[in-house]
Amino acid sequence: xxxxxxxxxxxxxxxxxxxxxxxxxxxxxxxxxxxxxxxxxxxxxxxxxxxxxxxxxxxxxxxxxxxxxxxxxxxxxxxxxxxxxxxxxxxxxxxxxxxxxxxxxxxxxxxxxxxxxxxxxxxxxxxxxxxxxxxxxxxxxxxxxxxxxxxxxxxxxxxxxxxxxxxxxxxxxxxxxxxxxxxxxxxxxxxxxxxxxxxxxxxxxxxxxxxxxxxxxxxxxxxxxxxxxxxxxxxxxxxxxxxxxxxxxxxxxxxxxxxxxxxxxxxxxxxxxxxxxxxxxxxxxxxxxxxxxxxxxxxxxxxxxxxxxxxxxxxxxxxxxxxxxxxxxxxxxxxxxxxxxxxxxxxxxxxxxxxxxxxxxxxxxxxxxxxxxxxxxxxxxxxxxxxxxxxxxxxxxxxxxxxxxxxxxxxxxxxxxxxxxxxxxxxxxxxxxxxxxxxxxxxxxxxxxxxxxxxxxxxxxxxxxxxxxxxxxxxxxxxxxxxxxxxxxxxxxxxxxxxxxxxxxxxxxxxxxxxxxxxxxxxxxxxxxxxxxxxxxxxxxxxxxxxxxxxxxxxxxxxxxxxxxxxxxxxxxxxxxxxxxxxxxxxxxxxxxxxxxxxxxxxxxxxxxxxxxxxxxxxxxxxxxxxxxxxxxxxxxxxxxxxxxxxxxxxxxxxxxxxxxxxxxxxxxxxxxxxxxxxxxxxxxxxxxxxxxxxxxxxxxxxxxxxxxxxxx
RNA sequence: GGGUGAUUAGCUCAGUUGGUAGAGCAGCGCUUUUACACAGCGAAGGUCACAGGUUCGAAUCCUGUAUCGCCCACCA
Numbered sequence: 001x002x003x004x005x006x007x008x009x010x011x012x013x014x015x016x017x018x019x020x021x022x023x024x025x026x027x028x029x030x031x032x033x034x035x036x037x038x039x040x041x042x043x044x045x046x047x048x049x050x051x052x053x054x055x056x057x058x059x060x061x062x063x064x065x066x067x068x069x070x071x072x073x074x075x076x077x078x079x080x081x082x083x084x085x086x087x088x089x090x091x092x093x094x095x096x097x098x099x100x101x102x103x104x105x106x107x108x109x110x111x112x113x114x115x116x117x118x119x120x121x122x123x124x125x126x127x128x129x130x131x132x133x134x135x136x137x138x139x140x141x142x143x144x145x146x147x148x149x150x151x152x153x154x155x156x157x158x159x160x161x162x163x164x165x166x167x168x169x170x171x172x173x174x175x176x177x178x179x180x181x182x183x184x185x186x187x188x189x190x191x192x193x194x195x196x197x198x199x200x201x202x203x204x205x206x207x208x209x210x211x212x213x214x215x216x217x218x219x220x221x222x223x224x225x226x227x228x229x230x231x232x233x234x235x236x237x238x239x240x241x242x243x244x245x246x247x248x249x250x251x252x253x254x255x256x257x258x259x260x261x262x263x264x265x266x267x268x269x270x271x272x273x274x275x276x277x278x279x280x281x282x283x284x285x286x287x288x289x290x291x292x293x294x295x296x297x298x299x300x301x302x303x304x305x306x307x308x309x310x311x312x313x314x315x316x317x318x319x320x321x322x323x324x325x326x327x328x329x330x331x332x333x334x335x336x337x338x339x340x341x342x343x344x345x346x347x348x349x350x351x352x353x354x355x356x357x358x359x360x361x362x363x364x365x366x367x368x369x370x371x372x373x374x375x376x377x378x379x380x381x382x383x384x385x386x387x388x389x390x391x392x393x394x395x396x397x398x399x400x401x402x403x404x405x406x407x408x409x410x411x412x413x414x415x416x417x418x419x420x421x422x423x424x425x426x427x428x429x430x431x432x433x434x435x436x437x438x439x440x441x442x443x444x445x446x447x448x449x450x451x452x453x454x455x456x457x458x459x460x461x462x463x464x465x466x467x468x469x470x471x472x473x474x475x476x477x478x479x480x481x482x483x484x485x486x487x488x489x490x491x492x493x494x495x496x497x498x499x500x501x502x503x504x505x506x507x508x509x510x511x512x513x514x515x516x517x518x519x520x521x522x523x524x525x526x527x528x529x530x531x532x533x534x535x536x537x538x539x540x541x542x543x544x545x546x547x548x549x550x551x552x553x554x555x556x557x558x559x560x561x562x563x564x565x566x567x568x569x570x571x572x573x574x575x576x577x578x579x580x581x582x583x584x585x586x587x588x589x590x591x592x593x594x595x596x597x598x599x600x601x602x603x604x605x606x607x608x609x610x611x612x613x614x615x616x617x618x619x620x621x622x623x624x625x626x627x628x629x630x631x632x633x634x635x636x637x638x639x640x641x642x643x644x645x646x647x648x649x650x651x652x653x654x655x656x657x658x659x660x661x662x663x664x665x666x667x668x669x670x671x672x673x674x675x676x677x678x679x680x681x682x683x684x685x686x687x688x689x690x691x692x693x694x695x696x697x698x699x700x701x702x703x704x705x706x707x708x709x710x711x712x713x
Numbered sequence: 714g715g716g717u718g719a720u721u722a723g724c725u726c727a728g729u730u731g732g733u734a735g736a737g738c739a740g741c742g743c744u745u746u747u748a749c750a751c752a753g754c755g756a757a758g759g760u761c762a763c764a765g766g767u768u769c770g771a772a773u774c775c776u777g778u779a780u781c782g783c784c785c786a787c788c789a
Contacts, residue, residue: 288789563727581751
């Protein structure tokens with residue numbers, strides 16, 4: 001007679017066992033693919049989307065940890081050489097601005113008060129602390145990450161990778177320095193890429209007016225203050241109304257500033273919009289800058305980096321903020337009877353994602369990646385844009401759900417050159433050196449005296465674009481590179497499809513002519529029970545750590561997996577988490593009962609026909625679940641394990657067999673069935689609910705069995 | 714303006730290739746029967762947004778409409 005273990009007579013206490021189980025796994029070394037038992041030929045690799053070092057674990061992290069850990073555990077149990085590689089992201093602008101704010105609040109000092117070196121020390125200190133927090137919190141989710149390979153986007157090795165990549169692209173002519181219109185963030189005092197801007201709806205006024213009484217053509221603008229920087233008026237070449245003016249030049253005093261306006265014809269102008277004439281401000285509008293290029297017009301910058309007017313003949317205007325200047329100029333036009341009409345309009349104003357500052361388009365000398373420039377790539381002429389498209393078209397990588405492929409293509413079509421230089425201090429310094437007029441791009445600083453390194457740093461997404469291979473040791477030809485790249489799977493939120501996924505595809509295609517991962521799985525964003533975005537300001541964010549303490553990590557993981565199909569947002573209420581705590585309890589109680597009823601059982605019993613049929617049905621269910629997992633249908637697989645265990649195993653199978661055991665009718669077969677089903681279900685449930693299953697496994701495994709985490713699926 | 718997704722039980726959502734609609738929560742009735750009341754059994758609840766079409770058969774495929782959501786956009 002076997003004894004039912006004492007622990008099982010108490011209710012399941014998740015908090016009590018979780019940390020010691022995690023410790024047991026960590027000590028076993030099985031998170032590291034090099035230590036896995038058996039002869040594993042095929043590899044399965046996943047890189048963790050590196051969390052920013054700014055924050056603490058939130059539900060977004062929890063969902064990605066749950067999805068990835070489930071798949072990784074499944075593959076590890078299925079005999080793959082399985083690597084899940086952790087790391088963190090320095091998140092340049094985000095981190096610097098958090099630390100800047102903190103220092104300003106606590107000490108009243110700006111970054112310029114501290115100086116570059118001291119500021120960087122402070123940010124590094126903060127980042128190191130923050131990294132520790134987020135990593136230890138990831139462990140509480142049960143994440144079976146290989147901590148021995150931990151990486152950071154800004155550490156030594158990744159730094160080398162970044163410089164190597166920059167140099168390679170520079171030498172291929174794909175990275176260039178260009179004077180163009182940039183998205184300038186006056187608040188963050190840096191340029192940002194197109195993707196880092198967020199359109200914000202604002203009410204504005206569109207003014208239709210003339211520069212002066214004598215000027216023959218009326219134009220429209222929502223930003224009259226920029227008109228002191230106008231150099232031309234563009235009309236459509238076919239527009240009969242204005243043909244006679246094309247080619248003429250007018251000298252005008254506009255708001256006390258002399259401007260020279262040439263009338264030009266350009267097909268970019270729409271005849272039917274507004275007056276059909278466009279005031280051209282090359283320095284402060286991208287479209288106008290393009291017109292300038294075609295017509296060889298001068299550039300007259302009238303707004304500076306602080307979004308203030310400058311360099312104007314009218315001293316009253318200089319130093320005014322753009323909004324004040326707008327008011328001033330509108331008044332001036334009213335006084336001079338130049339305004340023909342005013343119309344209320346709703347406009348989308350670009351703002352900076354991180355600081356909220358209103359973007360000021362300014363001409364600046366910056367570093368760019370040319371996405372449309374043809375170059376020789378593995379013997380074939382192509383462009384970066386083509387490579388990005390090709391990877392998905394050729395199914396080198398598959399996006400789940402597939403409708404995001406359309407979104408991806410659409411984004412590629414509209415992609416402009418990528419501005420990669422930033423005027424902040426925290427990040428990878430651009431590996432370019434200057435000496436007089438000489439420019440020199442090198443992986444390591446020139447030894448010769450007199451070279452000065454570029455002051456700017458790189459867009460944080462430049463380093464994260466290389467994440468799948470910089471983490472494996474590239475540019476060195478490491479064993480890990482050969483074994484684990486390209487990776488098998490990437491899971492992330494759809495909000496960074498462009499920021500990150502697209503750019504990883506770019507980087508990997510460029511270097512290896514291979515997509516960085518076979519599958520991209522885009523999970524939904526977690527929302528609150530009312531469907532609102534979780535945010536600090538609404539104070540509606542559920543804290544995964546609290547939920548996990550209250551209901552158990554297994555319950556939290558299940559609630560994030562079940563019925564959460566890819567690409568759909570997940571509304572998460574506490575009730576759902578609670579429901580899976582009850583499930584954990586059910587597993588616990590069923591285990592106790594089965595052990596009680598089989599205490600006198602001897603192994604090696606043959607199942608009778610009835611029990612064999614039940615077992616066969618389970619095998620089918622098992623195959624079903626396996627196929628769901630292979631096809632990344634975690635939301636279905638998780639529901640099936642739940643449903644089978646509770647509705648089939650507990651409510652039907654146990655209920656009927658317990659009578660048989662009691663009445664001693666084919667008792668041995670019934671006992672055998674219960675034990676086998678319990679054991680096999682623990683294996684199948686383990687990827688979803690690793691803690692309780694591993695704990696239960698201790699009591700039901702056979703002597704020769706290993707830990708559940710490496711038990712064969 | 715362009716693109717894209719959603720609309721299924723009171724609420725939150727599943728539904729893999731078209732074959733008599735499912736779960737959790739809430740709610741109703743019964744049961745404290747020796748795994749579990751953090752439970753069991755049972756009942757109730759849906760013209761699967763609307764209108765057409767394809768099909769022997771449609772929540773599922775096609776067309777259109779409506780509402781909501783998301784993404785993209787340099788109409789001055």
